[in-house]
Amino acid sequence: MAKVQVLNVAVLDNPSPFGNPFQFEVTFECMEDLPEDLEWKIIYVGSAESEEHDQTLDSVLVGPVPAGRHMFVFQADAPNTALIPESDAVGVTVVLITCTYRGQEFIRIGYYVNNEYTDTELRENPPLKPDYGQLQRNILASNPRVTRFHINWEGCAEKMEDSENVDPAPNSMLPPSCTPGKAPPLGLLPDNSMDCL
């Protein structure tokens, strides 16, 4: 059973200019004192087409984690625009928050992100080369997609018991409020994917 339950993630500073850092306020609860730190990552999906364009915006260690309810703000710089395909700069993409313990990912939280120009003129006639200074980032905070994985909390990944591996649940999702088309599927699921809520 997961020793760490994420209770809430609040998206701060949203919507905001594209260049602003991401800020997530994470509240989680831990069943018992964790001897090791948790590692949190923010991954920005640059393009739906390929994982190549995924950027890990930052990763932080969070610890020590005694039993109890905790919160922290995870701030990470905006994505490096040089790594984003120009055709994917505007529109819907995804930002992922993942947490690993002892090298094993146990939760993946995905948010759809809509990047668009605030200026109507620009919106109607977007420049060929994206003008990141004018882009606004809007994270669909009300609609997180949470995927939880069973991991071996006691040891490292190799010792993971087979019994705790359950077949991955097919997980295709498009938020109802989002225009389909460019939206990439959230979460490239590892083999031990468990429950998708």
Add this chain to the structure above:
Amino acid sequence: MKLLKPSWVNHNGKPIFSVDIHPDGTKFATGGQGEDSGKVVIWNMAPVLREEDERNENIPKLLCQMDNHLACVNCVRWSNNGLYLASGGDDKLVMVWKRAAFIGPSTVFGSSSKLANVEQWRCVMILRNHTGDVMDVAWSPHDVWLASCSVDNTIVIWNARKFPEIVMTLKGHTGLVKGLTWDPVGKYIASQADDRSLKVWRTMDWQLETNITKPFSECGGTTHVLRLSWSPDGQYLVSAHAMNNSGPTAQIIERDGWKTNMDFVGHRKAVTVVKFNPKIFKKKQKNGSTPKPSCPYCCCAVGSKDRSLSVWLTSLKRPLVVIHDLFDKSIMDITWTLNGLGLLVCSMDGTVAFLDFSQDELGDPLNEEEKNAIHQNIYGKSLAITMESQLSSTIIENPEMLKYQQERQGNQNPNEAQGIGPENQTPKLTNVLNGESLEDIRKNLLKKQVETRTADGRRRITPLCIAQLDTADFLPALFNSVPILPGSSASTQLTPQISSDSSTANSLGLRPSHDPTTTSPNKTAEDNKDSGTAAVNSIGMKSNLLLTSASKIEPMKALDSRFTERSKAMPGVTSVPLTIGITPLDRVKDSSSVKEPKGKDETSSDSEDKIMVKSIAKRKGEMEGAEVVEKRKKGRPRKDAKTMPFPQVTFLLSKDAWISKSTDGAFSEGGFTVSTDGVTYLEVENEVSVVSGSRLSQLKWSREGREWDVLLPSRIIIAAGSSNVVAVACEDRTLSVFTACGRRLIPSIILPVPMSALHCSGHFVMALTASAMLSVWDVQKQTALVKNESLNPILSGTDATVSQSFLTQQGVAVVSLSNGKTYCFNSSLETWNLIADKQDSLVQCTDFRNCVSAQDALGSMGPLALTQGRNLSAGRLASRLSSTPHHLQQGMTLAFLEKQLSSALILLSASEYRHWLLIYARFLVNEGEAVREGQCHCSQG
């Protein structure tokens, strides 16, 4: 009989393998398959019971859903006190759940359904040991143990007071073990397995009592579960699937000789589950008919793979009712309401059914007192006074009473809190931290949160702890169950026993948490505060027992005619002379709670000595003990003094080896040779005989069959023992010391004032008198280590009272006060030294987590740990609440660690010294304190 199938109780069509009604009858749990995990659901009982509640949208039906099990849940069982729920599943795990107080309804983050859990049940313990699916779990009477059985062919007995400690793994089955049931008297546990056997194990030594195979020889392993059941009177054990003449039956096994002459027949397929009604019934008196005494009988429900349910009364030859086609698939589990009139059944088809009987149909349920009287008659002890503690444990079993007691406890909290200091007050969720509201904190969290860089340059955020978990209940093992010092009465388990007269209420402060499990004995004690009633009750009960000794249990009649042998009537009730009481000394010794009067005149003014009396009765040479807590007032003639002449017999018992057992490891240098399974009993019987006007008291000692006794001319007030010596304090202010072989070591020591607390450890004897004087003698060398040392230095200027005292194995006397401070007396310096202070701000602000290696993580065991208890880790948590500057915290940690070191040294506790020295050294290395490091090397050298 009314029948209802509440369709809203379902696991979305997935099978329901287990169902159990909460002892307070307000909710029930189901266990089974979830979407892609195991599922435990807690449901509201009211909508099942009442139609208007079912229709009322404001009354929730589902209270909580837990998807934590990784695979199908095979069994859910509430503890008898209703505080915990245990579940076992195909993921090989047993989980223990507890309701999280103070956390309101919440949704699951990311969940699309906005359905909130009305109650929050949290997994407080995961028990890992089984290597295969867990099929059944069962709480022992009084929740002392939790048993689980598995397809790995074993049964594991967990110490429910000290999870995840394993008391014993019962091996012997050669097939999948699929059912468990405890003897209601607590003497046995029975298991049924696919290996075509039913085994009965003794709880005394966990050995096999009997192995029953004959009725099962034709059985094939075709049922998912084999849930057997023991009748509430303890006389009959009924198996699940058995065969008789190729027909499926439920085999009745008599306790007396484990005879298997009778069975329940009629089901067309294998019996999966048998469940006795918790009540014993007697015939309903019809209006007008002459009230003739009728024999009590039991009621039993049998569920089968043939999808039908039968309900039997042992007074009838035929089933009371048989219901066919209730389900589409096999019946998996049955549970009765505590009042015995309702019944929930669940099935593999994913539905449940509720049966509601009337008293006309089943009969009049006996009340607890009558039930206890039956137990008393049969076993010489009643359930009500078995185990644990007290007179009123039957009441403890009753959740309503528990609630009442909790409220009561709540009322007393303010009292206690002042004695404990802030850290213990509310370790629960608060919305205000350091005077800031959660909202304020959130606003500034980014700025305020501590961010550091690790050695390899990575960002590391220290999360802000906004609430500690109330999971402490299972953790403070030290306070809950582990006696620490061999022979000495160190066990803090005593603390809960400390009586609380108004003046001593503070002494409760030592308890680590207000968890009801740990405190229930205590609360009982409080309930008995007006000990007048307590004593009256105990007497009342006893007379009652004698009066009803004529009642018998009606033998099973409901038998197939193929078996003509009628069971003979219950062996006539051997009316047992209620002999004596015994109490675990380790519990009692301190129960005297050392009330420290400030002036000599007040001597024992209103201290109450609670003495646990264990009544023993012999039946067929079996000893079955039962304990009763009795309170005794000494001194001060209060107006209820008339209740004082409580039964002449006062028994103290010492489970000496029990103590040394758990400490053997921790104190390996102690040289204890007490065998691990040897239990030492110390019995005291006051006024055993009256010879020419003088009354004699007797002290009995026994261990593994060896025993001795000695007579004393005065009433014994306190007795204590170690594996080397036994000390007894009498009313005439004498103290006698005997060797473990019963030889008197020294002539009676005359004390100036009555004894208040007495402890033995190794060759040391410690005496604390009512005038607050401490003495410690080494009876082997015949020297005094501490001579009439007054406690005034530590007591002066405070209102504190002595809440606990003990003697370490090295003969160091330790005294804890109700204000959270603990002192030991150093005989070489002749000073009192403060070794622990719960209010010490250093404790709360230290952070040496990083210096605790994995093997030390569990903490050290020893007198220091005993006095400081869990607050150490609480302190570590607290450090996170206040964002203290690093250098300050470092300084505080250093100061604290040095304090620990010197305290361990003065207590002569080698293992703890080593423990803290290692942490200290690591801390110094981590923090780069070169100067002290050098000193550390020296001291280590």
